[in-house]
Amino acid sequence: MTQKIKGKINITNSGTGYFFNENLDEDVKIESKFLNTALDGDEVKITLFPQKNNKQKTGEVLEVLNRKKTRFVGTIDKKGDYAFLVPDDRKMYVDIFIPQIGEEVKDGHKAFVEMVSWDRAEKSPEGKIVKVLGKRGSEKVEREAIVLESGMEIEFDEEIENQTRKLKKKASGMKKAAIKDRRDMRSTKTFTIDPKTAEDFDDALSFKKLSDNLFEIGIHIADVSFYVKKGTPIDEEAKKRGFSIYMVNKTIPMLPEVLSNDLCSLNPGEEKMTFSVILKMDKKGNIKDKWVGETVTKSDKRYTYKQAMKEINEGNEALSTLNDLAKTFRSERIEKGALKFNTDEVVFNLDDDGKPVDINKKEFLDTHELIEEFMLLANKAVAETFDGKPFVFRVHEEPEKKTIQELKGFLSGIGYDVKIGDKVTSEKINEIIDEVEGKPAEFLVGNIVLRSMTKAFYSTKNVGHFGLALEKYTHFTSPIRRYADLTVHRLVKKKLKGRNTEPADHYEKICRIVSESELRALDAERESIAYKKCQYMMDKVGQKRKAIISGITQWGIYVRDLDSFAEGMIALRSLDDDYYVLDKENYRLIGKNTNKKFSLGDEIQVKVEDVNLKDKLIDFNLV
Numbered sequence: 001m002t003q004k005i006k007g008k009i010n011i012t013n014s015g016t017g018y019f020f021n022e023n024l025d026e027d028v029k030i031e032s033k034f035l036n037t038a039l040d041g042d043e044v045k046i047t048l049f050p051q052k053n054n055k056q057k058t059g060e061v062l063e064v065l066n067r068k069k070t071r072f073v074g075t076i077d078k079k080g081d082y083a084f085l086v087p088d089d090r091k092m093y094v095d096i097f098i099p100q101i102g103e104e105v106k107d108g109h110k111a112f113v114e115m116v117s118w119d120r121a122e123k124s125p126e127g128k129i130v131k132v133l134g135k136r137g138s139e140k141v142e143r144e145a146i147v148l149e150s151g152m153e154i155e156f157d158e159e160i161e162n163q164t165r166k167l168k169k170k171a172s173g174m175k176k177a178a179i180k181d182r183r184d185m186r187s188t189k190t191f192t193i194d195p196k197t198a199e200d201f202d203d204a205l206s207f208k209k210l211s212d213n214l215f216e217i218g219i220h221i222a223d224v225s226f227y228v229k230k231g232t233p234i235d236e237e238a239k240k241r242g243f244s245i246y247m248v249n250k251t252i253p254m255l256p257e258v259l260s261n262d263l264c265s266l267n268p269g270e271e272k273m274t275f276s277v278i279l280k281m282d283k284k285g286n287i288k289d290k291w292v293g294e295t296v297t298k299s300d301k302r303y304t305y306k307q308a309m310k311e312i313n314e315g316n317e318a319l320s321t322l323n324d325l326a327k328t329f330r331s332e333r334i335e336k337g338a339l340k341f342n343t344d345e346v347v348f349n350l351d352d353d354g355k356p357v358d359i360n361k362k363e364f365l366d367t368h369e370l371i372e373e374f375m376l377l378a379n380k381a382v383a384e385t386f387d388g389k390p391f392v393f394r395v396h397e398e399p400e401k402k403t404i405q406e407l408k409g410f411l412s413g414i415g416y417d418v419k420i421g422d423k424v425t426s427e428k429i430n431e432i433i434d435e436v437e438g439k440p441a442e443f444l445v446g447n448i449v450l451r452s453m454t455k456a457f458y459s460t461k462n463v464g465h466f467g468l469a470l471e472k473y474t475h476f477t478s479p480i481r482r483y484a485d486l487t488v489h490r491l492v493k494k495k496l497k498g499r500n501t502e503p504a505d506h507y508e509k510i511c512r513i514v515s516e517s518e519l520r521a522l523d524a525e526r527e528s529i530a531y532k533k534c535q536y537m538m539d540k541v542g543q544k545r546k547a548i549i550s551g552i553t554q555w556g557i558y559v560r561d562l563d564s565f566a567e568g569m570i571a572l573r574s575l576d577d578d579y580y581v582l583d584k585e586n587y588r589l590i591g592k593n594t595n596k597k598f599s600l601g602d603e604i605q606v607k608v609e610d611v612n613l614k615d616k617l618i619d620f621n622l623v
Contacts, residue, residue, distance in 0.1 A: 003048045004062065011040035015093040019046050019059060026057060032093065034060035037118045037125070040091040041068030070115045072096065072127075073145045075136055075614070078107035085113045085127060088149055090615065096127040105129065110136050112148050137613065139249075139354040142531060147252055150524035152241060156256050160233050164256040167227055167234075171263055175273060175296075178226065183295045185218060185276070189318060191301040192266055193308045193371050199251060201266040202480035204274075204299050205374060207318035213282045215321060219378040220297045222264040223273040224479040225489045228255070239510070242517025244481035247528040248348050253481070260480050268302040275489055277378040277476075283321075285328045290381055293496060308367040323366055326373035333376075337426040337469035340433060341450060344443045346565050348532050356536035359564045375477040376468065383472040386492050387462065390504035392484060392511060394475045396456040396465040407452040411445070413587035414600045426469060443560070444550055444601055457518075458484050458511035460504050484514045530616040533566035537618055540564075540608045544623050549602045552589055554582045557598055559606055559620055568618025570606065575622060 007021030009030065017030035017038060028046065030038070038044050043066040046059045074087040077095070083105065084095040096113055105111070110133040118125030133148075134141040147154050156164075190206040206218035228235050238254050245252040253260045266272050274297045280289040303311070312319045334340055349358035383393065399407075416432065429449055436445045453467065458475075465473040476492075479485040487510050494501045550567060551558030557570040572580060578591035580598075588599040598604070606620040 004045055005048070006043070006045050006065065009035075009038050009040070009042055009044050009046075009061070011035070011038075011091045011093065013090045017061070019044065019061075024057070028057045028059045030059055030061060036061040036064075036121050038064050039067065039069065040089075042066065043068070067115075069151070071112060071130065071148070071151075072115065073110060073112050073133070073149045076101075076105055076107055076109050076111050078105065083107075084124070085111060088145060088614070095124060097124040098127055098129060101129065105132055106135075108136060109134060110141050110145055112145075143247055143250055143528070146247070146524050146527045146531065147245060149527070150245070150520045152245060152252060152520060152524065154252055156237065160237055160256060163232065163234055164258045168258050168263065171227070174226070175271065178273065179271075179296050181294070182273070183276070183278075183291075183293055185220065185274075185278075185295045186271060186298040188216075188218065188297075190218070190220065190297050190299050191303055192268070192299055193303045193305060193367055196304045196306070200253070200260045200264075200480050201299070201302070202264070203371070203375060203477050204266045204297060205322065205371075206278075206297065207322060209317070209321075210280070214288070215281060217279050217281065217322070217325075217374070218295075218297075219277045219279075219374050219477070220266065220274040220295060221276065221378070221477050221485075221489075222266055222480055223275045223294065223489070224255070224259070224264050224486050225275075225493065226273040227259060227263055228486065230490060234259070238486065239483050239513060240517075242483045242514045243521040245521045245524045247525065248532045249350055249354050252524075254483065255480060264480055266297070266299050268299045271296060271298050275476075275493075277381050279377070279381070281325070283324070285325050285332070290385070292382060292385060292492065294493070303367075305365050305367040305371075308370070309365045312366065319367075319370075322374070323370050326366075326370040329373040329377060330369060333469060334430065339426050339453075339467045339469075340430055341446065341467075344446060344565075346529070348536075356532050359533065359536055359566075361565070379474050379476050380470055380472070382476045382488065382492060383470075383474040386495050387472050388495075390460055390491070390501055390507050391462075392474060392488050392491060392507050393459055393462045394456060394465065394473050394484070395459050395461075395463045396467045397454045397463055398466050399453050403452050407449065409585065410448055410587060410600075413585065414445075416445075426466070444548065447550075455519075457515040460508045460511060482514070483510070483517070487514075527616065531613070533564060534611050534613050534616050534618060536564055537561070537566050537568075537608060537611050538613065541611060542608065544605055544607050547604055547606045547620065549598060549600055549604060552582065552587050552598065552600060557589065557622075559604065561606075562603075566618055568608075568620050570620045570622055574609075 005021055007019055009017045009019045011017050015032040017035050019028040019030055038061040042064050044061050045063045045065060046061050048057060048059045051057055072087045072089055072092055074085040077084045077086055083098045083101050086095050096115055111129050112131040113127040114130050115125045115127045133144055144154055185206055188206045188208050190204050192201045192204045194201055202222040204220045208216040210216055241254045244254045274295045276295040278291045279287050281287045308319055312323050345362040347360050347362050348356045351357050436442045464471050474488055475482055475485045476488050479489055491501055546562045547559040548562060549557055550560045556572045560567045578594045580589040580591055583590050588597050590597050605623040607623050609621045610619040
C-alpha cells in the first residue's frame with residue numbers, strides 16, 4: 001500500500017527538496033523532477049518510494065496543499081509584449097512567465113511579481129506584476145527588493161498614514177488627560193543611551209540616590225499602547241510586520257515614523273508616556289523594592305554609547321554607579337550559566353551614494369553592556385511578576401543531543417578536544433568561547449556554537465531561557481520595534497488593572513506570527529549586510545587578500561576575508577594542483593597525491609576572482 005504523508009518541504013539552492021514531518025525519523029529526499037511545482041516552505045502531500053539498502057528515504061510530491069510564498073522579486077527578461085521574471089530567490093528554481101506587459105516595463109529592471117497559477121511542472125508558473133521597482137543596482141531599488149523578498153513592505157498605506165496624522169493632532173490632549181493617573185517621574189534625572197545613528201528611542205534610565213547604599217533606578221519604556229489601540233489599522237499593520245528591519249543604511253520601521261520617531265520616542269526634553277520598571281537596590285545589586293506601572297517621564301539627555309563611556313571615565317556618579325551594577329549583574333548571570341556570546345557585528349562607512357568605503361568590526365563598550373543588563377533586568381522582573389496564565393514568554397530551549405554531538409565533532413576536527421558528553425552545559429560552552437577569544441578562529445567557533453543552539457522564540461508555554469540561564473523571561477523593553485513587547489505591555493496593563501485578558505490561544509497565535517516575522521526580518525538584515533559586503537568587494541577583483549577558512553564542503557572551500565569580513569568560496573575545481581578528497585569527520589580537504597591539507601580555521605592567501613552582486617556571491621581563488 002502506497003504511503004501518503006503531509007508535511008513541509010525545504011528546497012536547496014540546487015533545486016533538491018527535503019520533506020519533513022514530526023512523525024518521520026529522517027527527512028525524505030525529493031529529487032527536482034519529483035517536486036511537481038512544490039516550492040520552499042510549502043505544505044505538501046507526498047508518497048514514499050520503496051527504500052533501498054537502508055539508504056535515505058526518497059519520494060515524490062503528489063499535491064501542494066498550501067503555498068508559503070507566492071510573491072517574488074526578480075529581474076525582468078523582456079520578450080516583446082511578454083516577459084519572464086528571473087527570481088532573486090535562489091530557492092525559486094524556475095522563472096515566472098508574465099503574459100502581458102506594458103511599455104513602462106523595461107528589460108533588466110527589477111519587479112515584484114505575484115505567482116497567480118502553476119498547475120503543471122513542465123510549464124512555467126504564470127504571474128502578474130505587482131510593482132516595478134526600477135533599475136537593478138540602484139541603492140533604493142536593491143533595498144526595497146530585499147525588504148519585499150522578505151515578505152515585508154517599506155511604505156505604509158494611506159489609511160494608516162491618515163490615522164497617524166489624526167493621532168498626532170490629538171496627542172497633546174490625550175497626554176494631558178492621562179498624566180494625572182500616572183506616576184510622575186519628570187523631575188528625576190533620566191537619559192537615553194543609544195547608537196549615534198539611532199532615530200527612535202524606546203528605552204531610558206533614571207537614577208536617584210536615596211542614600212550612600214540605596215538607589216532608585218527606573219527602566220522606562222515607550223508606552224506605544226497608549227497611542228496604538230488593539231485592532232486599529234495601525235495595530236494590524238504592526239502585527240503583520242512584527243519587527244522593524246535594520247538595514248545597513250535604512251530602518252524599515254514597524255510603526256509609522258510619526259509614532260516611532262516622534263510621539264512614542266523618548267526624545268530629550270520632551271514629556272513622554274512610558275511604562276516603567278522602578279527598582280530600589282543597594283550597591284551590590286540586591287533589589288529591595290520593585291514597582292511596575294504607567295509613568296510620565298522627560299529625558300534630560302541623549303547619550304551615544306561613546307559619550308556615556310566618556311562620562312563614566314570622567315566620574316559621572318549616576319552612570320558610574322549604573323555601570324558598576326551592570327558588571328555585577330553580568331558576572332552573576334554568567335556564574336549561573338548564561339552564555340557569553342561575543343557577537344560578530346560589522347559597521348559600514350558609506351559614501352554619499354550609499355556605497356561602502358570601509359568595513360570595521362563593531363566596537364563594544366561597557367555602556368553597551370550597561371544598557372543590555374538593565375533591559376534584561378526589566379524583562380526578567382516583568383516575567384517573574386506577571387507570569388500567571390496567560391503570558392507571553394521569550395523562550396530558548398536546550399540544544400538537541402544530535403546537534404551537540406555534531407558540535408563536538410566539529411571542535412575536535414579543528415583541534416579542540418572538548419568533553420561535552422550527551423548533554424551540553426552553558427559552562428562548557430563558555431569555556432570554549434574563552435579558549436578561542438582573540439584567536440583568528442574566534443568568529444568561526446562562535447558562529448558554529450551559535451548555530452548549534454536552538455532559536456529563541458515566543459510562546460505562552462514557558463520552558464525557560466537556556467542562553468540567559470533564566471527560568472522566566474519576556475520581551476518588554478522594545479515596543480517601538482517589536483510587536484511582542486507591545487503585546488506584553490497590553491497584557492501586563494490588564495493584569496495591573498484587574499481586567500480580564502484574552503484567552504491563552506489569542507496570545508499563542510500572536511507568538512506564532514511574531515516568531516515567523518522575526519526570522520523574516522533577520523533574513524532581510526543579513527541580505528542587506530551581504531549585499532553591502534559584495535558592493536565593497538566589487539573594486540577589489542584581482543587583489544590578493546588574507547582570509548580564514550570558514551567552511552569545507554565537497555564542492556569547495558568557504559573563506560572569510562580578514563579585513564572586510566566578506567565571505568565567499570574557492571571552487572574545488574579551481575584547485576588544479578592535485579585531486580582533493582573531503583575528510584568530512586575532520587572538516588578538511590586532503591590532496592590525494594601531495595597530502596596537502598586545507599582545514600577549518602587555516603589562514604590562507606586568496607585572490608578575489610569575481611563578485612556577483614545580483615546573487616550576493618564572491619568567488620575567490622587560492623594564491
